[in-house]
Amino acid sequence: MLNRNKHYIALSSIILLATGCSPSSDAASSSSISDYQGSATITQGLAKTVVSNLFECENGRSRVAGIGEITDSEGNVWTVPANNHFTTAPKATDLYEECAKITPKNLTDKDETSVPVTVIDTDGEEITGYIFADNYFELYINGTLTVVDTVPFTPFNSSIVKFKVKKPYTIAVKVIDWEENLGLGTENNRGKGYHPGDGGFIASFSDGTVTGSDWQAQTFYTAPIYDLTCLSEVEGQRLSAKCSTEGTDHGENAYAAHWKTPSNWMSKEFNSASWPQATLYTEDEIGVNNKKSYMNFIEKFSGAGASFIWSSNVVLDNEVLLRYEVK
Numbered sequence: 001m002l003n004r005n006k007h008y009i010a011l012s013s014i015i016l017l018a019t020g021c022s023p024s025s026d027a028a029s030s031s032s033i034s035d036y037q038g039s040a041t042i043t044q045g046l047a048k049t050v051v052s053n054l055f056e057c058e059n060g061r062s063r064v065a066g067i068g069e070i071t072d073s074e075g076n077v078w079t080v081p082a083n084n085h086f087t088t089a090p091k092a093t094d095l096y097e098e099c100a101k102i103t104p105k106n107l108t109d110k111d112e113t114s115v116p117v118t119v120i121d122t123d124g125e126e127i128t129g130y131i132f133a134d135n136y137f138e139l140y141i142n143g144t145l146t147v148v149d150t151v152p153f154t155p156f157n158s159s160i161v162k163f164k165v166k167k168p169y170t171i172a173v174k175v176i177d178w179e180e181n182l183g184l185g186t187e188n189n190r191g192k193g194y195h196p197g198d199g200g201f202i203a204s205f206s207d208g209t210v211t212g213s214d215w216q217a218q219t220f221y222t223a224p225i226y227d228l229t230c231l232s233e234v235e236g237q238r239l240s241a242k243c244s245t246e247g248t249d250h251g252e253n254a255y256a257a258h259w260k261t262p263s264n265w266m267s268k269e270f271n272s273a274s275w276p277q278a279t280l281y282t283e284d285e286i287g288v289n290n291k292k293s294y295m296n297f298i299e300k301f302s303g304a305g306a307s308f309i310w311s312s313n314v315v316l317d318n319e320v321l322l323r324y325e326v327k
Helices: 006-018
Strands: 041-044 048-051 067-071 077-080 093-096 117-119 125-134 136-141 144-148 158-165 169-176 186-189 192-196 200-205 216-225 232-234 237-239 255-258 279-281 308-310 317-326
Touching: 117 144, 125 136, 136 158, 144 158, 169 200, 192 216, 200 317, 216 237, 308 317
Parallel strands: 117 158
Antiparallel strands: 041 255, 048 067, 067 077, 093 158, 125 158, 125 200, 136 144, 136 169, 169 317, 186 192, 200 308, 216 255, 216 317, 232 237, 279 308
């Protein structure tokens, strides 16, 4: 997303100065991989493009949503911004999507009866969900991939989903903040060729479930990083608050931190006890006040009691996995 998280950036800069680390205007890497002490695998530089663009906007403009691969020093290949099912999984129904000319002014203009229902339990309750993701989401219910977002990058859209399930059930969501500079976590923005974007996810469901701080959010890809000593890990949290979020015109040598995704992370049985709780963000911090895909249906988002959530760093953490158990 275009980075409007000014409050977060200002706070990060204060932390950096207080700890003796200052953002670099030219973002020249000030450390080597040997300086890193955490559990992530580190890569450096631009990834190789393997898919040039996943999405073409038929009625307007969209940012290029490519897929890349980058190899670490041990020969492991990492997909950036993340492995995804955009081309193979069922798509969510668009609540608002400019490229498809789906632009209702409010919910009364939207026919919800045509939304397909994914059946998890034949004797379950039919539940309707409203989702806004910056930029992309994949929704699992009890481990079943239910739908994926229809737009991987931009323009910003919103979705409506329906599924049938019995309580208790588990919601698991992969959220991706897409990138133009593959492997570097950056995009051309705010006058800089390498500027980190920001994410954000919010949802409400007809059974009263809403996104909030009682959800879990774990980070699996963080970039750009110019000083690896700014990364830390505390009680399961993968922290990057001390890392610079400034844009630059010389970010081609940035580092990225990757963590391997558990194969069964989305299943009901997966033990996520070590994962941290999600961090809350305001609508102003995410920057949705001018997004019709959000504001036209705000009663189903913040109006329903839902909050924007992400990991502890909404700017640098680009692949985040979310989990929540509905009881």
